[in-house]
Amino acid sequence: MAFKPANHIQDLQYFGEFGGVNPSISDSSTYTFLSAKTMFDTFEGNADGCYLYSRHSSPSNLYLGQALAAMEGTETANVTASGMGAITGVIMQLCKANDHIVCSRTIYGGTYAFLKKFTPSFGIETSFVDITNLDAVEAAINNKTKVLYCESVSNPLLEVADLKALAALAKKHNLKLVVDNTFSPLSISPQHLGADVTIHSLTKFINGSSDTVGGVVCGTQDFINELRDVNTGACMLLGSTMDSMRASSILKNLRTLHIRIQQHSKNALYLAERFEQIGLKTVYPGLPSHPSHHVYKSMLNEEYGYGGMLTIDAGNISKANELMELMQNKNLGYLAVSLGFYKTLFSAPGSSTSSEIPEEEQKEMGLSDGLIRFSIGLDADIARTYDTMVECMEEVGVL
Numbered sequence: 001m002a003f004k005p006a007n008h009i010q011d012l013q014y015f016g017e018f019g020g021v022n023p024s025i026s027d028s029s030t031y032t033f034l035s036a037k038t039m040f041d042t043f044e045g046n047a048d049g050c051y052l053y054s055r056h057s058s059p060s061n062l063y064l065g066q067a068l069a070a071m072e073g074t075e076t077a078n079v080t081a082s083g084m085g086a087i088t089g090v091i092m093q094l095c096k097a098n099d100h101i102v103c104s105r106t107i108y109g110g111t112y113a114f115l116k117k118f119t120p121s122f123g124i125e126t127s128f129v130d131i132t133n134l135d136a137v138e139a140a141i142n143n144k145t146k147v148l149y150c151e152s153v154s155n156p157l158l159e160v161a162d163l164k165a166l167a168a169l170a171k172k173h174n175l176k177l178v179v180d181n182t183f184s185p186l187s188i189s190p191q192h193l194g195a196d197v198t199i200h201s202l203t204k205f206i207n208g209s210s211d212t213v214g215g216v217v218c219g220t221q222d223f224i225n226e227l228r229d230v231n232t233g234a235c236m237l238l239g240s241t242m243d244s245m246r247a248s249s250i251l252k253n254l255r256t257l258h259i260r261i262q263q264h265s266k267n268a269l270y271l272a273e274r275f276e277q278i279g280l281k282t283v284y285p286g287l288p289s290h291p292s293h294h295v296y297k298s299m300l301n302e303e304y305g306y307g308g309m310l311t312i313d314a315g316n317i318s319k320a321n322e323l324m325e326l327m328q329n330k331n332l333g334y335l336a337v338s339l340g341f342y343k344t345l346f347s348a349p350g351s352s353t354s355s356e357i358p359e360e361e362q363k364e365m366g367l368s369d370g371l372i373r374f375s376i377g378l379d380a381d382i383a384r385t386y387d388t389m390v391e392c393m394e395e396v397g398v399l
């Protein structure tokens with residue numbers, strides 16, 4: 001398949017059935033057939049272009065899937081009701097009882113809980129490793145390992161996975177490299193670096209308006225067909241289907257993603273550089289001080305920058321909480337989990353999005369209780385935002 005570059009989403013041309021500039025929304029859960037034979041063939045997976053039942057697929061979901069596949073450069077994609085719907089479906093499709101996964105130890109708390117607490121009861125075990133230590137990754141692989149799983153930029157520590165090197169390891173050991181690219185859409189294209197499957201929580205930057213949850217699995221046609229198989233497909237059978245109305249609204253928001261990501265990245269870099277200069281412990285992959293800055297740089301689609309996520313350390317949880325409450329009072333953003341909104345969002349992951357990870361493990365991986373994770377917004381006047389943030393930090397004694 002010819003690669004459609006990530007920034008050419010606008011090159012996709014879909015007409016509505018009445019010539020509308022947006023495709024019509026498929027507002028049906030079930031579809032008619034002119035002949036019973038075609039219905040049978042569709043069940044068997046042999047009637048291309050026919051729709052059966054919307055848990056399987058719908059025209060609106062296919063449009064969004066096509067656009068996301070074009071963005072990631074994969075053959076196709078399957079959209080799901082949430083990011084977790086994508087992650088759990090992929091894992092359950094690729095792994096059966098007695099299989100093993102090697103996974104980054106810094107990942108979204110829900111993914112961690114799924115692999116640590118949920119899948120072992122199905123006989124699927126996971127070893128959690130420092131994904132930036134390739135020797136440790138390789139040492140954790142055994143003859144039962146089927147999947148190497150990571151986030152390209154990890155939640156919440158912003159560790160960066162060297163996807164080319166991990167793809168080489170996966171190839172060597174005949175594993176599937178599954179990459180959650182939620183924190184770095186457009187900036188990083190995992191498929192072009194060797195990933196087998198790329199996942200997103202669409203809830204975040206891609207939709208960008210914090211009005212829905214959603215997810216996507218981007219991969220080969222064969223793998224997506226497996227996920228949708230009526231007899232054995234995890235997406236079909238576990239039922240994490242996106243609603244057509246949502247698919248349509250996310251598709252419309254996707255069209256401005258390239259502009260939004262550029263602004264998120266520009267604002268985040270501006271703040272990160274200045275936070276670091278005034279002595280705050282700042283983590284941002286665009287800073288040369290980030291331990292994997294060069295790795296990110298080597299993978300970067302330059303025009304999109306290093307993304308909108310950064311962290312600072314406020315020292316302890318009470319200072320972090322005080323600072324976040326004050327910043328919200330000053331209208332600098334919202335004290336809320338999630339990311340990718342037009343407003344800045346901030347939260348303390350240790351007691352929120354990563355609370356599934358036991359305290360001891362949090363410490364071991366470097367997740368301090370004063371850590372604040374910022375998803376930097378689309379502010380037009382970032383210099384003013386910076387000045388007000390610094391005033392807040394001085395007021396609560398973080399500076």
Ligand code: PLP
Binds near residue numbers: 083084108155215353
């Ligand atoms: N992956 C990452 C990196 C996330 O941060 C999240 C949610 O915060 C998810 C996956 C799960 O996505 P969703 O909340 O859409 O199910």
